[in-house]
Amino acid sequence: MNKKMIGVFQVVSISLIWVLFAGIAVWIVNLIKESVRLHDAPDASVAISIVAILVFLVLASVLTYVFIGLRKGRIEDKETETNPVSG
Amino acid sequence: MLPVSTQPHPDAPLLRPIERPARNFYLIVGILLAIILYTGFVYLRQILFGLGVTGMAQPVTWGFYIINFVFFIGISHAGTLISAILRLSKAEWRRPITRMAEVITAIVLAIGGLHPIIDLGRPDRMSHLFFNGRLQSPLLWDITSITAYFTASTVYLYIPLIPDIAILRDRGVKPRWLYEFLSWGWQGTERQHKVLDRAMNILMVIVIPIAVSVHTIISFIFSMTVQPGWHSTIFGPYFVVGAIFSGIAAILVLMIVFRKIFRLEGYLKHIHFNYLSILLLIMSLLWFYFTFSEYLTGYYGHEPNEMRVFWYKFTGDFAPYFWAMVSCNFFLPVLLLSNRKTRTIPGILIASLSVIIGMWLERLIIIVPSLANPRLPYPTGIYIPTHTEWMLFIGGISVFILGYMLFARFFPVISIWEIEEGRKESAKIVTERISSYMPDPEPTSAGE
Numbered sequence: 001m002n003k004k005m006i007g008v009f010q011v012v013s014i015s016l017i018w019v020l021f022a023g024i025a026v027w028i029v030n031l032i033k034e035s036v037r038l039h040d041a042p043d044a045s046v047a048i049s050i051v052a053i054l055v056f057l058v059l060a061s062v063l064t065y066v067f068i069g070l071r072k073g074r075i076e077d078k079e080t081e082t083n084p085v086s087g
Numbered sequence: 088m089l090p091v092s093t094q095p096h097p098d099a100p101l102l103r104p105i106e107r108p109a110r111n112f113y114l115i116v117g118i119l120l121a122i123i124l125y126t127g128f129v130y131l132r133q134i135l136f137g138l139g140v141t142g143m144a145q146p147v148t149w150g151f152y153i154i155n156f157v158f159f160i161g162i163s164h165a166g167t168l169i170s171a172i173l174r175l176s177k178a179e180w181r182r183p184i185t186r187m188a189e190v191i192t193a194i195v196l197a198i199g200g201l202h203p204i205i206d207l208g209r210p211d212r213m214s215h216l217f218f219n220g221r222l223q224s225p226l227l228w229d230i231t232s233i234t235a236y237f238t239a240s241t242v243y244l245y246i247p248l249i250p251d252i253a254i255l256r257d258r259g260v261k262p263r264w265l266y267e268f269l270s271w272g273w274q275g276t277e278r279q280h281k282v283l284d285r286a287m288n289i290l291m292v293i294v295i296p297i298a299v300s301v302h303t304i305i306s307f308i309f310s311m312t313v314q315p316g317w318h319s320t321i322f323g324p325y326f327v328v329g330a331i332f333s334g335i336a337a338i339l340v341l342m343i344v345f346r347k348i349f350r351l352e353g354y355l356k357h358i359h360f361n362y363l364s365i366l367l368l369i370m371s372l373l374w375f376y377f378t379f380s381e382y383l384t385g386y387y388g389h390e391p392n393e394m395r396v397f398w399y400k401f402t403g404d405f406a407p408y409f410w411a412m413v414s415c416n417f418f419l420p421v422l423l424l425s426n427r428k429t430r431t432i433p434g435i436l437i438a439s440l441s442v443i444i445g446m447w448l449e450r451l452i453i454i455v456p457s458l459a460n461p462r463l464p465y466p467t468g469i470y471i472p473t474h475t476e477w478m479l480f481i482g483g484i485s486v487f488i489l490g491y492m493l494f495a496r497f498f499p500v501i502s503i504w505e506i507e508e509g510r511k512e513s514a515k516i517v518t519e520r521i522s523s524y525m526p527d528p529e530p531t532s533a534g535e
Contacts (some may be wrong), residue, residue: 006268016104022239024231029440030224045222052231058293062286066246066272069282074272 014067022058041046094258098506101499104349119489126482129397130205138208138473147458147468151476152206154450156481157305158231158333159199161326164191165334167240168298171291179517180362181500182509183354187345188338189244190500194490196237198483203229224510225307234300234406236294243290246283250271250504266499278410302330309453311468315342316385316396316457325377329446332416336442341364341491343436345500346486354501357432364435367442368424375417395460396417399467406447413446 028049035045096102103342133140143150203226204210221228253273256266273279303323310322319325339360346355376488400409420438425428455521459468494500 003267006264008270009268018240024234027217028222028231031227032219033221034219035222038301040221041223046229048222048228055293055297056237056238058289059235059242062289063242063246066282066286068247069286070271070273070279072247073279073282074274087162 003006010067017060021056028052035068045072096254098499098501098503100349100353101501101503101506102255102258102260103497105255105497105499106258106529107500109348109390110491112496116489116492119263119485119492122485123489125483126478126485127476129482133205133208133475134210140473142470142472142476145468146461146463147455147456147470148467149206149458150470151472152202154447154454155480156199156202156206157326157450157454158244159202160196160301160305161330161333161450162337162443163199163236163334164302164327165195165337166190166296167236167294169334169338170190171298174287175291177249177516177520179509179513180359181349182336182505183310184342184363185354185505186244186247186502188334189240189247190494191334191341193237193242193244193336194487194494196233196240197490198486200233201238202483203248209353218304225304225311228304229308232301232304235277236297239290239294239297243294243349245269246286246290247502247505248498249283250275251499251502253448254503255498256464264532276534278340296395299327302326306375309457313462314389314457315392315460315462316453318401319384321377321380321381321384325381328370328377329449332367332374333446335367335442336364336439336446337369338340339367339435339439342431343439345495349495349500351501354506360435361430364424364430364438367420367435367438371417371420371424373444375413378413378416392460396456399456399460400452401513403456404459404467405452409452410444412448412452415441415448417445452513 032042032045032049034040035042140151141150170181170185170188173185206214215226216230218426220230221229230396249269249271250273252266253270253275256263257269260266263299303326304320306326309317310319312318342355342360342363345351382397385397399405423434423438459470461468
């Protein structure tokens, strides 16, 4: 498997965490809608949802931050190798 | 494909199981796969014939599946929670332990999380939770918190694994594409280290409340009902204490097993076992304190329904299990671990295995007696697990062993880069830390 192909798979894999986040968010919003429709303690539902959605958002953001950060770190390293005078 | 590097590595014992796996590895994997396949067949039979193939019936409608669910999720606290606490408290002796603990969490959570679906009998009915769930129900909180904990612990396991994956990639270990894919281009630059450290710090802080919430919410499934023996305000912390307790025991057992199989005596030293076993001893005392408080309150209230469950556990049909639980979780570990002469590796292994068995019995003691003695005028229920339930239990354990073996086959069970970092920097960091909080000595006349 060549490096370009691996790079594509890496981007696809990191996007999966955002698919999970979007899925959870859509599911929870759907449950809130249901509780509003049935007048079934919607305020409690909203309070619980805020915590749950936020946790998944932070996790997805941390993973993406690491993915991008490591790539940037690698690129900078290469640049210094090719142009050692710069910096 | 490049060959495996012949360059000697300072931590060669950690790479040996990956570069040169033992011959009996495939034999054990084969046996485990056969057990798992048979378990799959047994489960398929349950789907076809329904929950009638289990020992569950009115009024005992929760049996092995929910016991194992609570038990496995409890064990999962071994990893991420303990690892995060040790990292946050900057305990330097954590370095060879954290990875092993984190792997337990990821595998066990996946197994435990499936048990409520197995318990459903009709797994297709899970869809009702997604489309018509009530967010006020602790069952929904459970799904959310377990999913969050699983995601967090997998990320928490993966991120500190990246530098080690890069070591394997650079040594040309097969399958190279896997290590290339998972290493995310790690080159060990200063900037990459900064990114990794920052992410780890965020995760450490997030993981602890999530882990605590998971077992608290599991306890809510019981304590938010008015069932005798369940309706208790201390169930949340009681479950969390029990989970950490069983988790530490699980780490100790795995450490002893891996130390023996992979010959890791140089990494997992007696001091690691000593520290963790003292922690296990403290948790044993804490567990006893919670158990005592729980039953004393119930006994003092003397509510008739509560007392029926109480005596059923203390002197009734479940008395052998109850007293076995107390012996396994309290008497035996305290006896073995409080004495320096018996706090040896065999002693710690016996105490840890005893705690694992004891904590499983605790889940049994909590769930079945309360259901067998309901408030409604039913005769006392009987629960005898069937072959199906036993097989699914054994299958679950087999999946855990297989998962752990596969992890150890492809990744180091001890963090190589953290050990290297520890060798280079720990002494300096610890000296600086000590000098930062120790008072400066008074100037003496000789010094003057």
